[in-house]
Amino acid sequence: MERRSRKGDMDFVLRFAPPTREPFAERRLFPSRQINIHEEIIIHGGLYEIGESNESNEELLNQLKISNQLIGNIAVIGESSKHFDVLISDILDLIKNILELYETIQFNKKICDCLIDRIESTEMSIKSLKRHKEENVGYFLQQNIYYGYHKFIDLLERIRHFITDISQLHGLRKFKSVEKLKEHFRNITREFDDLVINLRLKVTYSKKDQGVRDDEAAEYDGAALTKFLENVDGGITTSNKKINPIFDEIIIKRSQISDSKKVKFQTKKITKLDTKNYDSNNTLNNNNNRGGNIHKMSYESKFVACKYYDSEQSPRFDNELAMLQLLNNSDNIIRFLGLSDLDEGQVLIFDWAEYGDLQSLYEKYTLDWPVKLNIALGICRGLSFLHGCQILHREIRCQNIMINERLEPKVANFNFGRPAKYSRYFVENITAVVHWLAPEKLRQGTKVKFSSKCDIFSFGMLLWEIAFDVIPYRDWSYTNIIDHVKAGKRESIDFGPNPSEVQKDFAKIIRAAWQDDPTLRPGLHELFNQLYDLTQKYPLKEFTPPTRKNVMTDLDKKPSSSNLDNNNNNNIIIDGDNDDPIPEVTDYKIDFLPMIQPILLIEEGIKLHKSGERKPAWECFQSHAKLGNHYAKYWKAHYLTEGYHIQKDIKQGTKFFKEAADEEVADSQLRYAFSLYHDQIIQDTDAFLQYLTLAAENGNATAQFNLGRMYYAGMVGLNRDKEKGLQYLKMAALKNQPRAIQFLNSVKIDRYI
Template sequence: MENLPDIVLPDTNNMQLCHFSKEIGPSITSDDFSPLIEEAYQIENFYNSYDNMQLNKRMCNQLGRCIIKAVYNVKMLQSQCNDDEFLTADNYEFFNKFLQNLKKIKHFIENISQIRRLKRFIQETNSGISLEQLKDEYFQLLKEFRESTLSLGFDIQIDNKIDDIYKDIEETIKFIQAFERNFEGDSMFSFIDKISDDIQNVANKELSEKDIFPEPYDNQNVRFIKCELHKMKRLSVQTALLKNLKGLVNISKFYGGIKHNNQMEMIIEWSQYGDLMTYYMNHKLDISIKLKFALEICNALVFLNAVNFLHRAIKSENILITNDLKAKIANFCHSRLVTEDSGKLDIKSTGYIVPEIYHRNTRTHYNTHTYTDRSSTYIPEKYDFKSEVYCFGVLLWELAHEKSPYECFDRDKIHQILYSNHLSKNFDKNLVPKKYVDISIKALCCVPKNRPTICDMYKELYSLYSLR
């Protein structure tokens, strides 16, 4: 979530106390209000902890400010909940309507900030697509918010910047139009829905050898990746994802797997040029190919985000370069659904080393203040989409410099890279365009909440590549 500007709160000394001389229905007590107030607090907690806001962030943050201001007023109102003049059936009804509005705002934020959930707002037009329904619903929510808060005596000022709304909508339409080109005539939203549903349906299913038995393949045109066969459920999820993709969205085509000596060998498409590291060690990369590879890898990460899937091993060795010079993500042995337990992620065998995961696994004394302060610098210890963005930032650094980011460092001293901003400080700005450098450095921030989203990175990289 982005840092929000200071919030100007109303003078609660002048807050109107709503009361009515006429009693309606059964008597109301403070106990009747308590669960409603608790629900309002939970909605505020949702917004403060929401860490996967991909699209329409200006509108989401405006609505988030409404939630924060409203709940502040609720806290002030609690002192009146034992006041007989306040405990009326009308005020109870007003508070219920106010709470329903907050719930609608919460769901709206979830819907407009995620690729998959945008589907219901899309309208086809002669000139492309429209998000008029989204805009109308946004304004309706603000109108209802104003009415419901005034009914409780909350005088909350809404800083409604019209330009920000239209910027969000314009950027989102451009993003959808760019990203849907990956789907070769299929409906992007229908495709994402199908993959998501398939993954969820097998999430708790034990994998059988029949489920992963490979489709026919040419032994000369595939490669094998070994995976430990100790978590069958996770392999069932990976299979549901990969078998349906058929090589789309820059993820290596998956044929199936065969069990051999208590290991699963995953069969994927052949890559003539090997992995990305092998390719840049043997070929000089110009700016165009760097931007092309960067955008293609980002393509895959955006799709994985859309279906709530984490790769968890993003590094150059797991990026394959095909014979037609496409970069594709491979090796899903460590991947999982966002909703699955993170477990112990071995930093030695997965992707680039992420600060929050390094801290979790090593518990060193380095920068302990960063991790113990539950304020704006607090860092969670679970690998999530922000961790994936950090790994992608390291990959962009490696792609720009055509060398390993860790080649001069002993692994025992890796904290020197993580906590000294070594990669950011040593980014050669002459190798790639400024926007490439800027978005990479933002992704390398040690504080996860300050990193861009993967959709932010896609927009920048798509813009750069389109200009070539």
């Protein structure tokens, strides 16, 4: 039903500045159009033959023969394929990027497998075409094939975005439901298969058989994701079982502090605790010392852990401390309460963990299996939250898990929030963590990046540690551990001659997590689901304090460091890899061959627009829009509504804005929303809010500002919700939206808190 809003002080902000982007960075979705190929041209002994004989093909054959006689076979081959060379290079580059993504997949692995299988198969076919140009000259002379390669580039970019979104926790927020995700998967595979047929690429899979695998993958991954979201809680999901939007905020803020030149938060953003709230009979002394630099005190009638803080640390470390407070949304990450000034110096304040770390707990107390299962489940939940924030722990072990008075685990001591002496991850003494370190890091060191799969391997070793109440490879030498793990061997899982059912089930989870091949290790959500099932099968009926062990055994002793081969060269540094440059393509100038009519890439069209060359830019956008590229449709709409180079046509422009908006182009969603706003009257309030919300959820800062202000003030029929409004406003301000920054300053709200 269409509703009209009243005139009023709306004062919406709409910035029409065209977005900038790197190649392959922010292109959105667009539908494909099938192309029909009627002729086939092949080469035999340097003579060009055409599959179907007709008048136009005979003419083409004659032109090819003449060209071959005039300039030679090699020149004809080069001229026929020159416009494809840059496209093939882009395609192979994109495929390489997509295959690299496979190493980072956390969710929906089977769905991603189905897409990767297709892509790898087409990669072989395209490389074969590139190698055998002389046998496929006619193939490279067909305009429809050329257009199809442009469409294939756009499709691969969408697949890359799709895999990125569905494989990471925060990216899954873009899909309203699991069913929508599965529908998107089916549509994109159908489009891929149709385009491969039209491009006549030889692939190694059967469309029918692959369709069966697609259905199985969608059902398996969909069920696993649904179960995880229904049960995980712990700050990962909201009350309605949706993924918490806090992940977006944390990721944006974290990306800002990753640049040491940018000082965004600093200590003024960190909560300062008033010293007058400390109990007077508590001081930092050795009687309350847990060991090392941790002390117990009472603050506002509850115990806290105090850790000396070097106020001379770098600004980046101060920023990371401020970020730590955002992680307080998780129930299974140790809470950082803030800074405080005491007589002995400045201290960091954390929640107190009554039982210390998990290693100390299992060494001193007897833990039954329901308790162990609940601890393992909580650790998995906390680690899932960290990974959702794109934070890797890097040192998962029981010593880095704190246990409170309710035996609830709190993940602690992860790399984020430690003093940052180096811009790259650095382990000064690998002997301290080698017992839990993933085999790919032991084998390849700096040649392989630390990934979420490395954390999952360490989590598997931690589960073994929980099961047997001892660190893995106790008293083994450093070199023996390295050789053992690199050989594909692991700790022994021996529960005796008659293991219980819970022990058998737990062992299966351990073995899955510590697989040698990182791609075989389950995602954390799958491990969570398995652990959750065990906690339901073997429930913790009621909380009771653990029983202290009466007799010290060898397992209770600290591991001996005398057998560890300490070596100053045992350091790990994680580096990124540089991409290889794309080779240049030689250009030929020959007028008498029937050649492809090339079109510019979208990136080139944008550059032309920025330099004021509107005519060639329009031709570029128009060509790609005809091929179904929705990002190009956005630009076409932009030109139509602004009258750039062509006659202004707002009606047609609005039509194209809507087409692109319906395919998730955030800028078009914003523009279409405001196309419904004329003379301070909204023509269709429901549609206006729908598309403005879509643009905001897809990261458009201007949409986030407008929607945030509407919620904050209760405008356009929205119920007033200051908290939700501020959330949108802060997100916009973090992206430097000027009106959002101005608004937050006017209401005295800090965008970084």
